[in-house]
Amino acid sequence: MIRQLAGALALLVAAAGVALCLGTPYVAPHQLPAALTGDGLEAVILTELRLPRLVLAVTAGACLGAAGLVLQEALRNPLAVPEMIGVSSGAALGVAAPLVLALSVPAAAQPLLALGGAVFGGVLTLVAAGFGRSPSAVLLTGAAVSAALQAGLLVLMVLADQLDLQLIYRYLLGSLSARTWDDVVGLGPWLLVAVPALVLCAPVLGVLRLGDDDARALGVRVRWARFGALALAIVLIAPVVAVCGPVAWVGFLAPQLARRIRPGSEALSLLPWSALCGALVVLCADQPARLALAPVETPVGAWTALLGVPAGVALMRIRRDRPSRQASEGSDVMVGGGR
Amino acid sequence: MFAGRSPSAGQVWDVLTGQADSTARHIVLQLRVPRALVALGAGASLGLAGLLLQSALRNPLAGPEVTGVTPGAVLGAVTATGLGLAGWESPAAVVVAACLGGFTGAGLLWLLAGRRKSDPEETAVYGVLVSAVLAGLTSMVLLVAPGELGSVVQWLIGSTEGRVWEHWALLWPWALAWGVASCALAAPLTLLRCGDEQATAAGLAVGRARGAALVGAVALTAGAVSAVGALGFVGLLVPHLALAVFGADLRTTLPGAALIGAVVVCGADAAAQVLSRLLVEGLGAERMTVPAGALTTCVGAVLLLVVARRHGAGQV
Numbered sequence: 001m002i003r004q005l006a007g008a009l010a011l012l013v014a015a016a017g018v019a020l021c022l023g024t025p026y027v028a029p030h031q032l033p034a035a036l037t038g039d040g041l042e043a044v045i046l047t048e049l050r051l052p053r054l055v056l057a058v059t060a061g062a063c064l065g066a067a068g069l070v071l072q073e074a075l076r077n078p079l080a081v082p083e084m085i086g087v088s089s090g091a092a093l094g095v096a097a098p099l100v101l102a103l104s105v106p107a108a109a110q111p112l113l114a115l116g117g118a119v120f121g122g123v124l125t126l127v128a129a130g131f132g133r134s135p136s137a138v139l140l141t142g143a144a145v146s147a148a149l150q151a152g153l154l155v156l157m158v159l160a161d162q163l164d165l166q167l168i169y170r171y172l173l174g175s176l177s178a179r180t181w182d183d184v185v186g187l188g189p190w191l192l193v194a195v196p197a198l199v200l201c202a203p204v205l206g207v208l209r210l211g212d213d214d215a216r217a218l219g220v221r222v223r224w225a226r227f228g229a230l231a232l233a234i235v236l237i238a239p240v241v242a243v244c245g246p247v248a249w250v251g252f253l254a255p256q257l258a259r260r261i262r263p264g265s266e267a268l269s270l271l272p273w274s275a276l277c278g279a280l281v282v283l284c285a286d287q288p289a290r291l292a293l294a295p296v297e298t299p300v301g302a303w304t305a306l307l308g309v310p311a312g313v314a315l316m317r318i319r320r321d322r323p324s325r326q327a328s329e330g331s332d333v334m335v336g337g338g339r
Numbered sequence: 340m341f342a343g344r345s346p347s348a349g350q351v352w353d354v355l356t357g358q359a360d361s362t363a364r365h366i367v368l369q370l371r372v373p374r375a376l377v378a379l380g381a382g383a384s385l386g387l388a389g390l391l392l393q394s395a396l397r398n399p400l401a402g403p404e405v406t407g408v409t410p411g412a413v414l415g416a417v418t419a420t421g422l423g424l425a426g427w428e429s430p431a432a433v434v435v436a437a438c439l440g441g442f443t444g445a446g447l448l449w450l451l452a453g454r455r456k457s458d459p460e461e462t463a464v465y466g467v468l469v470s471a472v473l474a475g476l477t478s479m480v481l482l483v484a485p486g487e488l489g490s491v492v493q494w495l496i497g498s499t500e501g502r503v504w505e506h507w508a509l510l511w512p513w514a515l516a517w518g519v520a521s522c523a524l525a526a527p528l529t530l531l532r533c534g535d536e537q538a539t540a541a542g543l544a545v546g547r548a549r550g551a552a553l554v555g556a557v558a559l560t561a562g563a564v565s566a567v568g569a570l571g572f573v574g575l576l577v578p579h580l581a582l583a584v585f586g587a588d589l590r591t592t593l594p595g596a597a598l599i600g601a602v603v604v605c606g607a608d609a610a611a612q613v614l615s616r617l618l619v620e621g622l623g624a625e626r627m628t629v630p631a632g633a634l635t636t637c638v639g640a641v642l643l644l645v646v647a648r649r650h651g652a653g654q655v
Binding site: 079083084128139140141143144145147148150151152154155157158165169170173248249296298299301302305306309310313 | 400404451464465467471474475479482498571629630633636637
């Protein structure tokens with residue numbers, strides 16, 4: 001436990017170091033403290049550009065990771081991720097629509113728009129799939145809902161003119177470029193709501209894991225619990241999407257990594273790990289996004305999608321091929337097997 | 340055909356009976372007729388491809404969109420366009436690239452889910468994942484070559500805007516050849532639908548028949564994608580309609596699926612044009628065009644929910 005924590009934190013620190021040092025201008029690691037406290041060009045770049053970006057990456061990743069774990073546990077399905085159940089696309093649609101239709105929206109209202117879209121997408125999926133009776137039904141429904149929302153987005157893109165199009169496209173893939181302290185501060189109030197709710201919610205997730213019938217026998221209202229979990233996930237996801245776009249598949253990969261690190265633990269103890277892994281994933285993916293094709297920035301979401309999906313699938317399959325541990329866990333209801 | 344902005348339906352009739360002025364004739368013969376034909380051809384290809392996939396994989400939820408074939412084909416076409424190997428001037432190269440991409444997508448899915456006997460829903464889920472990866476790749480390519488973005492977005496969703504005789508000339512031999520080849524597979528595929536054991540007992544080389552069907556499906560999808568882009572959910576849902584209408588004997592249902600697909604896409608195109616017109620009149624926006632793919636995707640999503648629920652209910 002301690003060893004894993006130390007390892008993860010070391011990785012986080014290393015990635016943060018890369019985030020602060022590399023780029024133009026290059027700042028050597030031993031100059032960091034001086035540059036951070038000094039004044040001059042390097043100090044401005046560090047404190048006004050790289051540091052907020054770093055903080056934002058960590059925060060966004062932690063939110064997405066935690067939200068992914070909540071959804072996966074609530075629907076007992078390793079593939080129940082924001083991308084697959086219409087939450088992400090809904091939120092993105094909520095943000096992109098005013099952009100194209102040239103409605104001016106105050107920045108503070110953007111999370112609300114994203115929230116509306118996310119609620120719409122998520123609730124649509126849950127209701128259409130009958131509150132997650134069978135995990136795979138939820139997924140297919142979610143895929144359908146997502147596709148429909150994506151179609152809406154694409155229609156918007158067809159309507160947009162070239163300049164808007166570039167902007168929207170970047171946003172839709174999830175990008176951390178040119179984000180400032182304002183964006184980071186904007187996330188604050190939402191986190192104040194979400195974090196206590198997470199802590200309150202976690203024990204119920206542990207009960208849901210047992211299966212619907214057992215949870216009912218223990219006095220949990222399964223449907224309401226699912227709705228609550230979805231609401232919580234939406235509150236975590238929507239502000240992140242509003243600020244940096246739907247960074248893809250972090251909510252899928254982070255919980256898988258967390259389970260890999262801490263096999264057989266409770267939902268409550270997995271949550272911080274999942275958040276940590278999410279932060280790590282986004283921070284690590286943001287480095288190639290910044291540097292790989294310099295001076296052109298690539299969206300971080302493209303990297304997380306490219307690397308995250310294969311990695312997550314690989315992790316899932318490894319876990320499936322070792323059923324000995326799953327029997328005691330009971331969390332590993334495989335896709336299509338939750339009956 | 341009759342749903343465009345101008346000329347009106349009456350004028351179209353005049354053109355077809357050969358008594359109209361040259362502008363109207365040009366619009367109808369050079370723009371609308373090929374557009375309708377391309378829509379018909381692409382729809383037929385997609386319907387066929389979907390039924391082939393569903394029969395070969397014995398999976399009611401298989402379709403070109405969720406088995407990675409369509410996203411792969413789009414990726415191939417976009418990559419070729421982005422690298423400057425192909426453009427609107429050389430549509431043949433786009434078809435080849437789309438084919439390669441389609442095979443890549445299908446191959447990826449096969450690597451993930453095909454080797455073990457997996458249940459239909461699991462395969463569908465893996466297909467969605469594969470599609471997600473391919474879509475991620477596509478977006479990377481688009482970012483490297485942003486100049487193409489505007490024209491490619493039309494493709495990502497599927498649209499019949501501005502299709503002319505050249506597209507038709509390219510599409511119909513391809514679609515016809517593969518379509519006939521697929522219909523020749525009808526009898527073995529009907530056996531395949533009954534299950535591998537029965538098919539083997541009846542003396543069918545299961546692996547070979549399945550492979551042939553998959554090749555046909557990918558080729559048809561690639562042709563359709565290179566012509567009109569990724570029309571959502573047509574290939575997934577048309578087969579269900581076809582089976583409901585024509586029954587389970589593929590010898591009649593395969594052509595039936597082609598027919599229904601053609602009608603569906605053409606209808607979606609017409610509906611999209613009517614919608615665009617209403618929007619233009621309603622909002623006064625000049626550039627409003629609703630792509631046909633948006634319609635098929637939205638309607639298809641609803642239908643997919645119905646299908647998934649029906650199949651899910653059968654298993655719970």
